[in-house]
Amino acid sequence: MIKLVAGILLGWALGVNDAAKTVGAAVSSHMISYRAAALLSAVCILLGALIGGEAGMRTLGSLTGQTGNSAFVACLSAAMTVGILTLLHLPVSASQALVGGVLGIGMLCGQMDWGVLGKVLICWLLTPVGGLFIGGIAYLILSRLLFIMNLHFLKYDQLMRWALFLICGYSAYSLGANNVANATGLFLKAGLLTLSQATLIGGLSIALGSLTFSRGVMHTLFSRIILMDSFSALVLLLSVALTLHIFALIGVPVSISQAAIGAVLGIGLMKNFRLLSLSSLFQIVLGWLMSPTLAFIFSIILAKSCCLG
Numbered sequence: 269m270i271k272l273v274a275g276i277l278l279g280w281a282l283g284v285n286d287a288a289k290t291v292g293a294a295v296s297s298h299m300i301s302y303r304a305a306a307l308l309s310a311v312c313i314l315l316g317a318l319i320g321g322e323a324g325m326r327t328l329g330s331l332t333g334q335t336g337n338s339a340f341v342a343c344l345s346a347a348m349t350v351g352i353l354t355l356l357h358l359p360v361s362a363s364q365a366l367v368g369g370v371l372g373i374g375m376l377c378g379q380m381d382w383g384v385l386g387k388v389l390i391c392w393l394l395t396p397v398g399g400l401f402i403g404g405i406a407y408l409i410l411s412r413l414l415f416i417m418n419l420h421f422l423k424y425d426q427l428m429r430w431a432l433f434l435i436c437g438y439s440a441y442s443l444g445a446n447n448v449a450n451a452t453g454l455f456l457k458a459g460l461l462t463l464s465q466a467t468l469i470g471g472l473s474i475a476l477g478s479l480t481f482s483r484g485v486m487h488t489l490f491s492r493i494i495l496m497d498s499f500s501a502l503v504l505l506l507s508v509a510l511t512l513h514i515f516a517l518i519g520v521p522v523s524i525s526q527a528a529i530g531a532v533l534g535i536g537l538m539k540n541f542r543l544l545s546l547s548s549l550f551q552i553v554l555g556w557l558m559s560p561t562l563a564f565i566f567s568i569i570l571a572k573s574c575c576l577g
Contacts (some may be wrong), residue, residue: 271340272455276473278347279451282362283477285354286447287313289508289524290439290478293501294432308433309440310475316444316516317471322463323519324449328366329457330384332374338571339454345369345566346450349559358555361523364392366450368560372567391520395511399530400537403507407538410503428498435505440478442512444471449521500535507531526556 290313291305332338346365353360367388374380419427451470455461461469511527 271336272452272460272469274340274343274347275452275455276469278343278350278362278366279448279470279473280477280480281347281350281354282447282450283310283313283474284480285350285360285477286362286443286524287440287474287478289528290443290505291436293504293528294436296501299429299432299498299501300436305436306479308437309443309478312437312440313444313475313478314468314471316441316446317448317467317474318444318464320441320445320513320516321448321467321470324446324516324521325453325456325463325466327384327388327519328370328449328453328521331367331370331381331388332377332379334454334457336455336458336460338373338377339458339460341567341570342366342369342373342454342563343451345372345563345570348566349563352562353555353558356555358558360555361525361559362450363447363521363523364556364559365563366454366521368563369567370454371560372564373571376568376571388520391515391518391522392526395515395522395526396530396533398511398514399507399527400534401530402510403503403531403534404538405534406507406510407500407503407535410506411499411538414499425498428502432498432502432505435502435509439505439509439512442509442516443524444474446512446516447521447524448474500539503535504528504531507534523556 287306287309291300291302291309294300295302295305334342343366346362346369349365349368350360350362367385371380371385414424448467448470451473452461452466453470456463456466508524508527508531511531512522512524515522
């Protein structure tokens with residue numbers, strides 16, 4: 269079971285890099301404290317993993333055949349990638365890193381299911397598009413609703429705080445359901461874990477990551493890209509949560525960063541504001557490109573070292 273450490277490490281790194289994005293907009297709008305948001309995120313991530321994580325695990329497991337050794341190599345490759353890019357404060361996609369690691373193993377062993385890989389790639393391409401579409405529509409609907417309610421600013425502020433708290437929880441739940449497969453899905457396929465064990469261990473590892481070392485990524489994704497007011501933060505988190513939840517139901521783990529950037533652009537189109545930092549957006553895109561590439565290279569090197577190829 270020592271091989272499972274790689275999956276736990278990947279889950280922790282995923283939590284560090286991705287969990288902050290489920291609460292970052294609310295924190296950057298100064299409506300919720302970081303500690304309260306991180307704790308809420310951890311609890312709801314675990315719930316999402318336990319309740320909705322099965323479909324993604326089945327999909328990742330069907331990409332290629334898995335043994336304990338191959339699962340270890342793929343997860344360790346992805347964890348190394350996520351760790352390196354997190355230290356560089358680049359919002360990396362753990363989903364793409366893991367698939368890059370699996371792809372390296374699969375190509376060495378000649379056991380890739382290219383049909384399943386095609387499904388995954390299509391969902392990756394649709395993630396920012398879905399975030400953009402949902403973000404724009406949600407902004408139009410909710411802004412119209414608030415206009416009709418015509419709240420006093422004190423009641424408006426109170427409403428935003430409670431709404432952000434609830435949506436942060438839903439966003440974290442969606443992350444757990446969508447991304448727990450990245451941590452332990454391959455070990456389920458390899459027969460080292462049962463489904464309940466895989467969702468519990470994966471969910472706990474991501475939740476632990478959400479409580480540690482996530483401020484830098486949150487700062488990169490939100491504070492340095494766009495100045496968030498409370499309403500925009502609410503729309504953003506709701507859009508991200510819905511996007512992740514949809515793909516969790518489809519059974520494909522996707523990047524929360526891509527969903528968030530798509531939603532930011534959708535909100536921006538409705539509000540007619542400019543993104544504040546194109547350089548930060550470039551760093552994020554660079555991180556996305558490097559995620560599968562680095563993991564693929566690491567998996568090839570590690571697999572040959574372990575005589576898997």
